[in-house]
Amino acid sequence: MALHQVIQRLLLLGVQLNTPPAPPGPRPPQRLVPLIAAIAPAHDAFDERAIYFGHRYRSGYWAIYMLSAVAVLFAVLPLALGWDDARHLLHPFIGLWAVGEVAVIGTVVGIYWQGHRSDWQGQWLRARMTAELTWYLPLVAPLVDFTKHAGENWYARVLDPGQQLSGGDDVAALCARNEPLARRLLEHALTDHEFIGSYVRWTIEVLEGQKHYHHRVANRQHALLHRVHLVNNWLFGLTGVGALIHLLVHTLWLSLITTFFPALGAGLHGALAQSEAYRLGTTSERLVGDLQGAIDKIRAASDANTLKASIEAAIALILEEHQDWHMLVRPHRLPLG
Numbered sequence: 602m603a604l605h606q607v608i609q610r611l612l613l614l615g616v617q618l619n620t621p622p623a624p625p626g627p628r629p630p631q632r633l634v635p636l637i638a639a640i641a642p643a644h645d646a647f648d649e650r651a652i653y654f655g656h657r658y659r660s661g662y663w664a665i666y667m668l669s670a671v672a673v674l675f676a677v678l679p680l681a682l683g684w685d686d687a688r689h690l691l692h693p694f695i696g697l698w699a700v701g702e703v704a705v706i707g708t709v710v711g712i713y714w715q716g717h718r719s720d721w722q723g724q725w726l727r728a729r730m731t732a733e734l735t736w737y738l739p740l741v742a743p744l745v746d747f748t749k750h751a752g753e754n755w756y757a758r759v760l761d762p763g764q765q766l767s768g769g770d771d772v773a774a775l776c777a778r779n780e781p782l783a784r785r786l787l788e789h790a791l792t793d794h795e796f797i798g799s800y801v802r803w804t805i806e807v808l809e810g811q812k813h814y815h816h817r818v819a820n821r822q823h824a825l826l827h828r829v830h831l832v833n834n835w836l837f838g839l840t841g842v843g844a845l846i847h848l849l850v851h852t853l854w855l856s857l858i859t860t861f862f863p864a865l866g867a868g869l870h871g872a873l874a875q876s877e878a879y880r881l882g883t884t885s886e887r888l889v890g891d892l893q894g895a896i897d898k899i900r901a902a903s904d905a906n907t908l909k910a911s912i913e914a915a916i917a918l919i920l921e922e923h924q925d926w927h928m929l930v931r932p933h934r935l936p937l938g
Contacts (some may be wrong), residue, residue: 603660604664608872613821615796618817622782624810625806627646627803628803633786633800633803637781638777641866643775644732654728655723657716657719657725657727661712662716665713666868670861672706675702676862683853686718716818722930726927730927733920735775741759743790743915747784754776757838761773805899805900811892812888812896814869815892816888816889819882819889829878830871832869833866833870834871836862837863837866840858840862843859847859877930884929898915
């Protein structure tokens with residue numbers, strides 16, 4: 602489990618997310634199984650790369666914010682413990698706290714430097730985009746007219762220009778490599794009522810899976826926002842109480858509270874802002890309704906043209922959502938801004 606997942610799991614201890622049960626896995630039409638198998642290795646490779654760099658990037662900025670608060674703790678704790686007093690038994694070791702503080706700050710700088718040098722965010726976004734596009738290629742394939750524009754990106758041949766997103770070189774190469782197989786498998790497929798029925802059922806199952814995913818994301822992000830806001834209210838509330846008590850009682854332990862607690866609260870708030878929890882939760886909540894609307898339109902389609910248009914609109918909705926996510930995350934780097 603990655604660091605950012607551990608921190609978020611700790612923050613969500615005791616929270617009931619109330620996510621509905623996951624729907625059954627999509628069952629693709631038998632005709633498309635060889636095409637799915639041919640594309641799967643490329644998708645798995647991009648997906649594995651996206652997971653790897655996504656964990657590094659998100660764990661990186663959570664670590665930066667949390668370690669910044671720990672550095673403040675290292676700076677103040679020796680004073681609160683009384684090690685700065687020459688008469689204290691452990692006074693000769695006070696320099697260890699300074700070494701620890703420098704090590705923490707050095708770790709923050711190292712994460713920042715390595716993250717930019719290796720472009721964790723950029724590699725995550727590119728791999729995730731390509732993984733998503735390759736995942737939906739078998740769903741798009743039956744909508745492609747393989748008698749025209751051979752070798753072009755399948756998304757460009759089905760959707761409006763601009764909806765094929767970025768990362769097109771890898772996807773275009775994958776389309777060109779698998780086009781002969783797709784053409785052979787899907788020959789006369791749209792006149793096969795059994796295939797059309799199974800393709801429609803599969804499309805709906807894929808959309809149901811996406812709806813469940815966004816429902817889970819919305820619940821988790823809203824719960825995380827609520828919990829972090831609650832923790833921050835306590836941290837800044839205790840800071841205020843500590844500051845008031847400090848007017849009457851002078852103790853370095855109160856100084857520890859009034860310095861470390863605000864630093865920890867600011868770190869949690871910064872990491873939450875970097876993760877775009879509010880906007881991700883709100884967008885996913887909206888998409889649950891939009892995807893249900895797309896499913897209803899597919900089910901209500903009365904002829905082949907309406908059905909094709911409904912499925913194309915559903916695929917466009919998924920890709921537009923991913924493009925929005927890409928544009929939302931891309932401006933962020935490891936530090937704020």
